[in-house]
Each structure stands twice: as structure tokens, then as C-alpha cells.
Amino acid sequence: MTTSPRPWKIPESVLVVIHTPALDVLLIRRADAETDFWQSVTGSKDVADEPLVLTAAREVAEETGILCGEGTPLASQLVDWQLRNVYEIYPRWRARYAPGVTHNTEHLFGLRVPERVVPTLDPREHTDWRWLPYREAADACFSPSNAEAILLLPEFAR
Template identity: 45%
Template sequence: MLRKPFSVLVVIYNELEQFLLLQRADDPDFWQSVTGGIDHDELPIETAYRELKEETGIDAKALGIEIHAHHKTNRYQIRPQWLHRYEPGVTLNTEYVFSVQVPSNTPIQLAKDEHTDFVWLDKQQACERAWSPSNKEEIQAITIVEPQKC
């Protein structure tokens, strides 16, 4: 089944003001927060919880951790190498933005078919490493103590 052009972005951070970024398996230069397509029968918040668990092993519901909806969407051009996943003529994706704070000792278990590595970075480093402009912007928007500029 072809994907609908709707996805989630879940920015993960901890109390030490560090942000989690994941390295994509299909592009070693592409570092990102958790992302994923919204299934046909899912609400965006359900996708956020599912993708967080699938990509990092963090089961926020079981841990009693709330994922926060930012009530914001981003629209961006779908990368050419991913267009085959969508209906012909679809070129734009709508991304629903979420964030979640987890304890700094939270273990990370990557989905090896999607990501090969992860790193915790301070805000400035995360903004520099994140591949997509929308991911950089959403990391920048989160205020833990004092905001830093990218």
C-alpha cells in the first residue's frame, strides 16, 4: 500500500539539555529525530507513540511519559529517492510536530533496518547535525532552561 503524505516528527530530549539524533541506515549523512509515516487508520499522536517505540525502543506509554503535541505542522518536499512510496504526483509531505522528555539514563534500542547509530547532543550540536531544516527548527524551538541559537 502506498503511503499517504503525512508523517510525525518527535524531538526527544532529556533533563541534561541533550537531544537524541538517529543516523539513517540508508544515508549516513542524514541525522534526525524520530520520524515516521502516519498509517491510514492512525491519529498523529498514535503514530508518535508507535514510531518512538519502534525506532528507539522507548515505550512512553509503559513508562508513563507523555508525548507533547506542538499543534504545528511543517510541509516539505519529499526527497526524490522516496517518491516511489507515494501516489504518482505527490511531492509534498505534511509533518505533525511532537516532543518528549525522557530521563537521561533511558536505554536506546535502535531499529537496525532504519538507523545505524544514535547520539545525544546539546542543542547547538543537534541543530548543526540534524539534516532537515524542519528538524533543526523544532529542536531550536524547545526551551529546557536557556535557548541556544543554531
Template identity: 45%
Template sequence: MKSSYKRPESVLVVIYTDQGDVLMLNRTQPKGFWQSVTGSLKWGETPRQAAERELLEETGLHHQGRLQDARHTERFPILPAWRHRFAPSSHYNREHLFYFRLPNRRLIRLNPREHSEMRWLPARQAVRRASSWTNRDAILRLLPG
């Protein structure tokens, strides 16, 4: 189904290092909205394809086979700030979780249309910084016990 509206399905890609640091990105709009890599699936795109595309678009990183599908989804109401992007009949978004593990922190090439700033933070600090509950929960899943 092709549509001028966004598909109410997205990916969340949490990028983390072997040392336990998590990459957090500050959105340009709304300012102060910190998140991991996220993005809507295009019509006809699989969640994995969207995760690979968003990883590259938002960070400049190539997945190189290290993108792990957590086989976990969350469903949440579409926020009023983004309602206009979706069909009037779409009230909820389905988010697919992926993880991308790196041996060490890497230089990141931000997409300036989407993010104004990036920070590598210890996982517990990243949890506190994350603006969405799904992102906080996804980072918490990385922590032991």
C-alpha cells in the first residue's frame, strides 16, 4: 500500500560498546529530545532494511552484519506533535527493536537535518537521558540482572 502518509511502524536501534557506553542523539525538532537511532519504515520495507538504512543515514555507520534483531516490539500512541504525518485512522505506532554492538566508541557522522548533538554515555546515564519510555526500556535490557 503506497501512501503520502508515514507508515505507523518504526525501528529503534540502540548502539552500544563493549565497555557499556550507549550512543544518544539530540533531535533538532523537538529540541532536547534525546534518543537512539530511530525511523519509520518506508512502505514495502522490512524492519531490518529500515534499521540498516536508518543506522547509515543517522550515524554514517555500516551494519557489517552486526545488527541484532531483538525480536521485540512495542506499541504506543502516536504523539500529537507527529499526528499530522500519519493517516487519520492511524493512532498507534509499532516499534521494532534492534541492537548494534561496537568494540569501542566510534566517530559518528550526524545528519544535521535530524540531530544537533551526540553523546556516548554509560548505559545508566543514557537511560536517564532518553526521552521515550521505549528507548529507556531498550537500554535497560542491556544491563545485567
């Protein structure tokens, strides 16, 4: 029995800043990084034509257990900020992408939850979580684009 090769990651992803009305932000720590790699929810499309809002809701559910897809009470709180970042993929993760792919397009979303919630993490992906006021959360992020997105939160949380 042969297994099919793992498909290449699609170089289009979402970043979802999960926050409370008080602008506290949920950060999760990556399991596959050597350093304190704190971040918001991120993830790539599963298929090229997957709508970005579905990618965002799926990744939030997979990484935190928070349900915000269509038909859930939080669906209206998942907001596409209509912003995107294009960044160079870290060399250690480029093997996940097709040969020659060096950049990713990341679409920014916000998800407002009514209060700080306890997430359910997949230990293969993330090892810890914490809520921080948004400026402290931005300072704690490993990724500069993630930090910049968090600093935009007051503008988009109105």
C-alpha cells in the first residue's frame, strides 16, 4: 500500500486576532518553534478556492476550540479587516510549499469574544496560551506582521 505525497501548502493564509471588548488579546505558543513563539491564530487555505472567512473560522476552531463559523453565535463577530500582508516564508518552513514558493499572502481578521475564554489547544500545534492587553500582546509576538495587526485592533474594534 502506498501513501500519496502530502500536498503542498497553499501560500495564502489568514491571521485572526481574537480579542475581548476590553482589547485583551489571546496569544498561543507554537509547539514546533525553538523559541517563545507567541502568535495569534494563523493558517493556510486547505484548497485554493476555500473562502477566506471559512479558512479563518476553521483555523480558529482547530487551534482554540472556539466556534465562529456560519450558524454559530460568534459568526457575526468574525470580521475580515480587508487588509493583507505579503511576507517571506521562513526558510525552515519552505519545504511545506511547492518548489520556488518563497512568499505568502496573509489576510487579517478579527474575532471579538465576549470575555476571556479558556481555549482548547491541539498539543501538536500549540503548547500554551495567554490573554494580554493588546499592546503587551503585540510586544510578545514573534512575528512583526502579527504585532502590527494587533496594534491595529483599536481601529477595527470600534
